[in-house]
Amino acid sequence: MNELRRDYFTDRWVIIATDRAKRPTDFVRPKPAEPAPLNCFFCPGNEGMTPPSKASYFDGRVLRCEADTEGLPPLTGWVVRAIPNLFPAVKPGEATMASTRQIAAAGVHEVIVETPEHFRQPQGMSDDEIRRLFTAYRDRFSEIARLPYVKYVSLFRNYGKEAGASLAHPHSQIIALPVVPEIVKEQYRHDYSPVIAQEETSGRLVAATQHTVAFAPFASPFPYGVWVFPRRPCKNIAELTDAERDDMAVVTRDVLARVAKLLGDPPYNYAFVQSMDVPLHMHLRIYPRLGIEAGFELNTGININSVPPESAAKSLREITL
């Protein structure tokens, strides 16, 4: 019989299909060849098509302007750029409360263009490239978390149309909010160290290094979901040491490469669970998007995961890169 599994700390349940679990090949879909980039907003030479950068990384140096001020001139030669989103969900300003149920959406909505190369997704990046990206994550988080109206910084990535990416050029996003989401508060103050120790020997391990552990969570809501934890509890990416951050970057790239190889380069989302002040064990959640959440999931908050995390982890461990 299938199982209902509950998350480590919250009351979120998931149905795990042990009865008729799907195989990795069940998810592989033909991918139409992506058209060549014509006037891609994020490609080099088109810097004038986006709002001015808040920060631009070059090999060996970074140029940045203060948050909430106008940006940099449209320089070329960058390797990573952080720019305001042209259609922001939230905007700098006062988080005025109209009532206890209504607040002005004050915040920051940035895009991090991860590389000048249109087809260089993180799953195909070199160690240096993925480390550079995580350094940019750290910098933008630190800059934005300082703003007085920011209570939570959501740092996430959408890859592929089915995962919500509207532009193909490699990019991540930051949406900083004037409230802390409930599902983040649910993560406050939990001790994940015993969980990490347990998952290293559970059969759900995907990768383990000096500073980082990646595993398929016991109650993963999505097939092939993987969580990447620094071993040392830190509240956010800015608290990691350079060595810890570099290691987490490379392990993340490694997991993404395994997912891409195993499942035919599927759409995915990843996002950091982190905190600015309250203790929380920051980590990254990677979720390939292989199905659709339908009426049952909306009604119950319970996902149906058609691949037991044990099988998912085994396949991800065993695939040859």
Place this chain on the structure above:
Amino acid sequence: MNELRRDYFTDRWVIIATDRAKRPTDFVRPKPAEPAPLNCFFCPGNEGMTPPSKASYFDGRVLRCEADTEGLPPLTGWVVRAIPNLFPAVKPGEATMASTRQIAAAGVHEVIVETPEHFRQPQGMSDDEIRRLFTAYRDRFSEIARLPYVKYVSLFRNYGKEAGASLAHPHSQIIALPVVPEIVKEQYRHDYSPVIAQEETSGRLVAATQHTVAFAPFASPFPYGVWVFPRRPCKNIAELTDAERDDMAVVTRDVLARVAKLLGDPPYNYAFVQSMDVPLHMHLRIYPRLGIEAGFELNTGININSVPPESAAKSLREITL
């Protein structure tokens, strides 16, 4: 500036895009002509291709077998059929607990084939047809809610591929669970009567009749989301009087027809929020599926709704059917 809005009773927030709200026509997509049904499992004459019915409705009578026993012979002439799902997420049995975080997925997974007509979706049904469907909902709910291992009955509908429907023939589903989902518990004991009274004059009203009120909720997570409430608080569909249920059915059909006309027959989900024992004001939530929940939504639980509920309700009220 955009707004963050909080749900009536829970701490669920939503970003409402007042800045650059989309118009109804922004969502209209070309719909490829659906192929004619060849060997549709749910079309008349193919009753032998599905598991035996648990209940079959004919004009003027209903044949049913006890839950947990084998089904009816493959009769023709039915107008509504309830059959076990061929690939069930949950199965009848003992809800054995392996641990506090792991339970056998004991339950019931049924499909309600809503009509013998392959192209007769609820948005195009007659008053009689939609009432008949809601009567079948009531009957199946009552039958399944009696089972000792059932703690929650999720009754929902997926329409269109993007809303998770894998078969085109009109059908609803029931997944009965051995646990009550957290997001249902959050609805326990709230007094929605003041909310309903307020929404009748808020500008978010979509329809109001003797027994039923439909409105775009203040913090709708989805564009054109509509909630349909019976005026009298009832825990579930079995507690409605025949008149209340008939009225709710017709108002629901009316809302679905407005959504279809306004937005080009979009994919949607609907589901009943209900309870078996604890007081709760049962209602139906209708959510057109016009976008994708991506990394931000997964990370924060906060949806970005690109149409203020006030605009959505106005468009839905004003469209001529």
